[in-house]
Amino acid sequence: MGTVSKALGLLDILARTQGPKGLTGIANAAGFDKATTRRMLVELATNGYVVQNADSREYELGPALQVLGKIREERFSLYRTTLPFVRTLSEQTNETVHASEYSAGILLSICTEHSTKPIRVNLEQGQKLPLHATASGIAFLSASSPTFIEAQLRKPMVQFTSKTLTSSESILASIHEANARGYSFSNQTLQDDVSSVAAAIRDQSGKPIGAIAIAVPSLRMTLNAISEFGPLIQKTAEEISQQLSGRRARLSRAS
Amino acid sequence: MGTVSKALGLLDILARTQGPKGLTGIANAAGFDKATTRRMLVELATNGYVVQNADSREYELGPALQVLGKIREERFSLYRTTLPFVRTLSEQTNETVHASEYSAGILLSICTEHSTKPIRVNLEQGQKLPLHATASGIAFLSASSPTFIEAQLRKPMVQFTSKTLTSSESILASIHEANARGYSFSNQTLQDDVSSVAAAIRDQSGKPIGAIAIAVPSLRMTLNAISEFGPLIQKTAEEISQQLSGRRARLSRAS
């Protein structure tokens, strides 16, 4: 692993843990030496990616991330487009709904709205969704080219739960099912007791760029629920894809 | 410069230039070798910080930045707090208004609203504001501790325009003036034909954490304008500081 990835890993740690963290805590979490960790944090700090509290000496995410995030959002905002859809879908179903964007072999959850029910699926900001072990991933694959699918299936697949599918054959079967139905379905493949339905979001050319999913406690994911949520998520994904392709002109005319 | 800083510099380049960029373009802009640049871009890409268009092979900022930016914003959002103030101030004055946050020796512009006048000050997203050469910086310094000021004045100060102040004495004089008036004033110290008034934003303890400024084409920055904008920016900065300290409880009660 290169030095850059290690440093970026520190950002991930700061993002995942709530609140600021001390040097040794970060070093332990990352598995790096104190000295190494510190040098990286200092370097990140001089670039504004983290800030160190002058009193407590603890580190936190820095303003540069906000700046870059906002620039990225202005240029290409799957987030902005999906947000209203995710919201309404979550209100309609009162279940957790999330959109994700493909990047570097995985889907990155970019937009989540939680159910208000006492038992609900909880999703962290920026949760990583492996292609082989999530409904979103299967939906994404089912909208991908055969060569892409092949390449992904050749990669090693982590077994997250006892129900995670890790063989090419079983994944291909899921993909075919998803293609037949128009949406994908996963049952506890990434986390125990979580089931999801998902559909791919596509760009103008039809190439998938992400996915949207409804994540439900497996208890509530009955056949009835599937047949209600499935078509819903399929329709929503299509609407988002359409808005991403065609409607830009119309939107800018209106503003 | 460490490898990490170099890689982060690439992100900066992608942020500054509009739209995607090819490998050689980025390498040239950064002044690194193609091979070096590529290795870094690949590493950034595998972490989601940049994405490469599969067809054009061009690179762009990646979704990880949005994710981290949003997490940071949730935890500590000077941006969210200042945005409404920046907006109303910009409407009131019809001039460019921007807020900035201190990080690693400079102020980072985090929130800008532009004037609608044909001649206006234009400010890039994430513009870096050196402490010695901007009204925001002087305002920030004038709210800082003597030891901090001293440390900053010992650093080398870049001469951006013919009017940039680069001696400790002249900067100290500006700081004292700002303290006397309650707001700072700069005249073409960073860019030609741009004048600004600014005031510091403080946290609970009174320590400055950023600044807010009105940036005006020097032509329009008359004595009248200064005496109108100055007290305005001072009052706004105080309101923001108050909201950052005390009002969190009240706001959450209201929601």
Added chain:
DNA sequence: TTTAATTGTTTCATTATTTGAACCATCAGT
């Protein structure tokens, strides 16, 4: 108050990664 323990910071010889010139591959235009 003294002692011990914890955390942050610096150093420096060792080690491993980064570097960049040269090379190859691919594509677009002539």
Added chain:
DNA sequence: ACTGATGGTTCAAATAATGAAACAATTAAA
């Protein structure tokens, strides 16, 4: 087919990263 760009790859040499250990500073315990 030739030419000039651009993206991508290789590998010995150069350099930067590493981490154990020492040190400092702060906090907790005795």
